[in-house]
Amino acid sequence: MLRRELGLLLLALAFPVCGQDKLISGPGSTLTETKCKICHELQHIRRTPLSRGEWADNLKNMKERGTPMTDAEQAAILEYLSVYYNRDKPAPAPSADTLATASDDPIEKLLGANGCTACHALDKKVVGPAFREVAAKYAGDAGAGLRLAAKIKAGGQGNWGNVPMPPNPALSEKDLQALAGWVLQQK
Amino acid sequence: MKNPSDSRRQFLGVTAGASALAALGVGKSYAQTEPPGTISAEMVKQDKAKVMQWHSERPLTGSVPAHEHDFDVTPSDRMFVRNNLLTPVIDINEHKLTIKGLVDKELSFSVFDLAKNFRTVTMQGMLECAGSGRSAYKPNASGTPWLETGGMGCPTWGGVRLSELLKAAGVKPGAVHVAGQGGDPGMVPTAAPVIRSIPMKKAMDDSTLVAWAMNGQPLPWVHGYPLRLVVPGWVGSASTKWLHTLTVLDAPFKGTYMDSSYRVPPRPIEPGTKMPPDAVSAEAWPIKSIITSPAPNAHVKGPVTVRGRAWVGEGSVERVEISSDEGKTWQRAQLSPAQSLHPLAWRTFTYEHKPQNPGYVTFLARAWDSAGNAQPAVPAWNPLGYFWNGWHRVGVLVEA
Numbered sequence: 001m002l003r004r005e006l007g008l009l010l011l012a013l014a015f016p017v018c019g020q021d022k023l024i025s026g027p028g029s030t031l032t033e034t035k036c037k038i039c040h041e042l043q044h045i046r047r048t049p050l051s052r053g054e055w056a057d058n059l060k061n062m063k064e065r066g067t068p069m070t071d072a073e074q075a076a077i078l079e080y081l082s083v084y085y086n087r088d089k090p091a092p093a094p095s096a097d098t099l100a101t102a103s104d105d106p107i108e109k110l111l112g113a114n115g116c117t118a119c120h121a122l123d124k125k126v127v128g129p130a131f132r133e134v135a136a137k138y139a140g141d142a143g144a145g146l147r148l149a150a151k152i153k154a155g156g157q158g159n160w161g162n163v164p165m166p167p168n169p170a171l172s173e174k175d176l177q178a179l180a181g182w183v184l185q186q187k
Numbered sequence: 188m189k190n191p192s193d194s195r196r197q198f199l200g201v202t203a204g205a206s207a208l209a210a211l212g213v214g215k216s217y218a219q220t221e222p223p224g225t226i227s228a229e230m231v232k233q234d235k236a237k238v239m240q241w242h243s244e245r246p247l248t249g250s251v252p253a254h255e256h257d258f259d260v261t262p263s264d265r266m267f268v269r270n271n272l273l274t275p276v277i278d279i280n281e282h283k284l285t286i287k288g289l290v291d292k293e294l295s296f297s298v299f300d301l302a303k304n305f306r307t308v309t310m311q312g313m314l315e316c317a318g319s320g321r322s323a324y325k326p327n328a329s330g331t332p333w334l335e336t337g338g339m340g341c342p343t344w345g346g347v348r349l350s351e352l353l354k355a356a357g358v359k360p361g362a363v364h365v366a367g368q369g370g371d372p373g374m375v376p377t378a379a380p381v382i383r384s385i386p387m388k389k390a391m392d393d394s395t396l397v398a399w400a401m402n403g404q405p406l407p408w409v410h411g412y413p414l415r416l417v418v419p420g421w422v423g424s425a426s427t428k429w430l431h432t433l434t435v436l437d438a439p440f441k442g443t444y445m446d447s448s449y450r451v452p453p454r455p456i457e458p459g460t461k462m463p464p465d466a467v468s469a470e471a472w473p474i475k476s477i478i479t480s481p482a483p484n485a486h487v488k489g490p491v492t493v494r495g496r497a498w499v500g501e502g503s504v505e506r507v508e509i510s511s512d513e514g515k516t517w518q519r520a521q522l523s524p525a526q527s528l529h530p531l532a533w534r535t536f537t538y539e540h541k542p543q544n545p546g547y548v549t550f551l552a553r554a555w556d557s558a559g560n561a562q563p564a565v566p567a568w569n570p571l572g573y574f575w576n577g578w579h580r581v582g583v584l585v586e587a
Contacts, residue, residue, distance in 0.1 A: 039374045040245050048327040053461035054570055057447070058329055064443035065271075066378035087326055087459055127375050162222050163376060 024091055028080030030100035034118035035069050035077060036062075038127070045085055052082040068119075068126050107182045110175055114168055122186060129160045131186040138184055148180035149173070222372060226274040231409045236264040242332050246270050247409075250319075250337035253579065254482035257494065259523075259535055260311060261340035263402045267423075268409055269316050269331065269338065271381045271444070272371040275429055279405075279413040284352075284397065288366075288435035291357030298399050298413050305347040305355075309403075311532035312394060312419025313498045314426055315339035317449055317469045320575025326459050328572025336477045336579060341498070341533040344417045345400030349433075350391040358387070358435055365390040366440040367416045367427030383449070384440035385418055385425050389470075394419050394531050397430065419531035420500030422469045422573070424449055439468065451569050458568035471500030474562055475576040476507055476536070476554035485583045491540040493550050495579070497522070498533035502557040507536040510551040514564070514578075517553065542585040549582040 021042045023029045036042060050058065059078055063069060069077070076099060084091045100112040111117050119127035137159075138144035153176055155167035171179075228247040232239070241249040250267040258265070279298055287293045296304070318330045319338030331338075353365070366384035373379075389395060396417040399406060406412040411428030418425040424444065439445060450466040476497035481487060497504045503525055508517035520538035542548060555561045565577045 039378075041243055043243065043332075044330070047332055048329045050329055051459055051461060054329065054459075057461055057570070061443060061447035064379060064447055066373055066375055068375055068377050127377075157223070161376070162224070163374070164222060 024084045025094040025097055026080060026084050026092070027095070027098045028076045029084070029097045030112050031073060032077045032080050034115040035067055035073065037115070038067065038118060039065075045081065049085040049087040049091075050081070051087055052078070054087075055081045055085075107178065110179055114171065115166075116179075119163075119165070127163055128165060131183050133160075135184050135186045139187075144184055145177065145180050148183060149176040152176055152179055222273065222374070224276050225372060226276060226408045231268060231274060234264060234407055234409075235268070236262070239265070239268075240334070240337070242334075242337070246272070247274075248331045248333075248338075250334060250339075252334055253336035253477040253479055253495075253581075256336075256340075256477065256496065257479035260402065261342045263342060263404065263407060263410075266314075266340040266342055266401070266410060267316060267319075267338045269423065270371060270409070270428075271424070272373045272378060274409045275370050275372055276408070277370060277413055277429060282413050282431065284414055284431060284433065286352055286356045286433045286435070288433075289359040289362045289437060290353075290435050291359065294352070294356045296352075301347050301352075301397065301414075302399070305351050307345065308348055308396060309343055309345045309400075310394060310396065310417075310419075311341060311343045311526070311529040312396075312417055313339065313341045313472075313500075313531050313533050314417070314419060314423050315472055315475075315498075317422035317424060317573040318571065319423075320577075321572035323575050323577060324568055324572045326568075328568070328570060330572055333575075335575065335577075338423075341496070342402045344396055344398040344419075345403065346396040346398030346414075346417065348393060349395045349397050349416070350393065352397060352433070353390060353435070356435075361437045362387055362435045364436045364439045366432075366434045366436055367425075367430050368432040368434070369411070369415075369427045370429040370431050379443050381424075381427065381444055382440055382442050383424050383427060383444050384434075384436060385421070385470075386439075389418060389421070389425075420498070421471050422449055425470070448571070449573070450571065451573050452567075455567035456569070460570070462570045469573050472498070473566075473574055473576050474499040474504065474554050474556040474560050476504075476552045476562065477579045478550060478552050478581040481581065481583050483581050483583075486586055487583050488586050489542075491542065491548075491583060491585065493520070493538040493540055493552075493581075495520075495536050495552050496533040497536055497552075497554040498531070499554070499556040500531070503530065504534050505555045505557045505559075507552060507554045509538040509540070510553070511540055511548050513549065514551055520552075545585050545587040547582055547584050549580055551578045551580050553578050 023033050023042055055078055059074055122131050124130050153168055155165045157164035238251050238255045239249045248269045251265045283295050285295045316338035319333050320335050321328055321330055322332045323335040364384040366382050368382045398417045399414050414430045415428045416426045416430050449469040451469050452463050453465055453467050476495055478495040480494040493509055497507045507520045507522055509520050510517045520536040523535040553562050562576050
């Protein structure tokens with residue numbers, strides 16, 4: 001028991017960035033966090049508010065460098081950064097990320113809040129495999145739910161290429177199983 | 188010149204790559220967030236001096252402050268760390284450098300071929316990140332928050348001249364730039380490769396090297412093992428690490444690391460505004476100096492020796508002056524002689540200050556180059572925060 005808790009604590013310590021590296025909450029903050037954190041810490045954003053024009057240049061640069069984001073996502077991130085990290089005007093008070101919580105669907109909330117959608121989409125490979133590809137792989141496998149839940153928790157790489165998926169040690173068993181169950185239904 | 192087959196190669200041979208590195212438990216906490224075939228941040232840090240300050244973890248960037256730079260030749264464990272992407276694990280036995288593009292014949296060399304077939308050169312040369320000093324700019328400029336004095340170093344480099352490789356391949360008429368491509372991977376498969384190009388004139392300069400050694404040892408992993416470009420005096424990004432391809436081009440390379448990064452306005456612009464469309468590529472560093480001793484706020488007695496280092500990316504350092512009265516008067520410092528074999532190495536200056544009274548005194552350093560340029564008190568702001576070369580100031584307390 002104690003050993004297990006120690007293990008979880010060590011895991012949590014090993015990935016401090018996942019839990020604490022945050023931006024001011026506001027419309028688009030979750031999307032911005034998940035996309036930018038693929039390659040760098042968020043301190044680069046927090047320490048340097050920029051003008052809207054500079055942010056536009058910056059996002060163009062990041063897209064060129066390889067950030068996987070659609071034009072619509074890029075526009076939403078530009079809007080968020082220009083409001084909350086603007087060198088010419090103070091940031092408004094934190095508010096709900098209405099873009100992330102637009103849906104009442106608990107699965108969509110989990111996917112957004114845990115950064116899943118930074119790398120996975122329903123029907124096409126982004127960084128990681130499409131949810132439908134994952135479902136197809138496990139098709140007909142009776143133990144798939146439990147194994148996929150464990151996989152989501154532990155992260156890792158090798159099955160879908162060399163880019164590793166970060167672990168999600170903070171997810172509850174209930175949420176893990178809900179996510180795994182949902183993924184396996186995507187056909 | 189030391190043969191590049193060394194402990195690093197043997198180490199790799201024994202451990203057979205990244206999975207074995209992970210098995211050693213080295214950088215285990217990062218093993219799952221960084222792709223296989225890369226060197227973890229923890230492992231890079233283990234090879235570095237305790238006095239290194241880490242400015243960001245992802246990407247890993249670090250440097251020592253000015254008073255920890257008090258060496259004529261920068262020790263490898265104090266050389267600054269800055270990658271655009273991740274540090275790859277490369278097997279020197281497999282590694283090839285290909286020269287292609289506007290050449291008479293495409294050539295491909297192993298590191299050993301280079302050492303065997305071309306004259307080897309050992310040269311001290313300055314490398315400095317374009318954004319070195321960025322945190323001194325107000326308002327803040329976007330990017331790695333380098334210290335006012337951080338992000339540079341001047342070790343010795345061992346390798347061969349790029350000009351000799353280009354001559355061997357035969358440069359065709361119309362060649363304008365040479366692009367270097369490195370083997371560093373990104374966190375995502377969509378990451379753009381790091382490719383930078385330099386003008387043919389700089390490529391053919393005697394001081395531009397394809398290097399496999401730093402301070403007489405094979406390049407450390409994070410500094411480009413097994414092979415890198417060394418374009419001393421220019422922004423660090425010109426010195427492509429993990430170099431595997433050189434392409435001779437009829438125009439500057441077009442890509443994000445040329446067209447959206449490493450650009451500066453051609454004239455001063457209003458601070459806090461965006462890059463003008465006629466921005467130019469960041470190339471040679473302007474004249475710059477730092478005070479490396481005494482340390483800031485040191486307590487000293489009697490005469491104070493102010494020592495530092497001065498460098499410039501084009502031409503040469505002409506003189507260095509010290510002020511101990513906030514710039515009202517300037518005294519000329521002693522400057523170590525220029526070294527013709529190391530034209531782009533930093534030079535050491537010293538100035539003996541004899542305090543009249545006990546108390547706090549502030550020294551300012553200002554260097555001049557051979558073209559008559561002096562360091563400004565505060566350089567013109569630019570959106571990406573490049574080329575900080577303002578006067579360095581260090582204050583000390585003279586005790587009775």
